Amino acid sequence: GENVEQHPSTLSVQEGDSAVIKCTYSDSASNYFPWYKQELGKRPQLIIDIRSNVGEKKDQRIAVTLNKTAKHFSLHITETQPEDSAVYFCAPPPRYNFNKFYFGSGTKLNVKP
């Protein structure tokens, strides 16, 4: 099944700075790459995703880039704001493993005002 690693586990930035979170996967046949954001006490929500036929996708202050050769995709947040503080998860969908969705430890982003 898919083996996913996410780095860093924690990230602290000053408001206005940029933040980058990287997710490495193992299945070269993966073709869909989502990022979820979970604020404290709330449900995770999909914030951006990318398919394997494109290298980058932007949505206002957030972007996702994909490097298929290196098998990693990254979440980029520019001009960070305190409301960006949350835990971010990458979760490429399962292709095997009985179609179960497992989550890694995530990245806790803290944006200091």
Place this chain on the structure above:
Amino acid sequence: GAVVSQHPSWVICKSGTSVKIECRSLDFQATTMFWYRQFPKQSLMLMATSNEGSKATYEQGVEKDKFLINHASLTLSTLTVTSAHPEDSSFYICSAPSPTNEKLFFGSGTQLSVL
């Protein structure tokens, strides 16, 4: 996007009692739903996969007799925590995959506190 509704949002119960949590897909059918447990400052831990029309599959270490799952219809899955104990206190959250099985839609979660 698709909506998954989860109730209750929070529940406080006495030790030894049972608690039922409902998860509904409101605008799509879900033959599969996933139940996760999340302790403070930790990640989402998959507990079990709920399958409409068949038995749920449980992850290793999760007691199926304690966490009863019933997937009664294509839009409803329930998790019952039986004989709850303080160590069962946690945030429980359900999710349903998109029809293409690519993304997950989550319920709002249930904060369970067992006294």
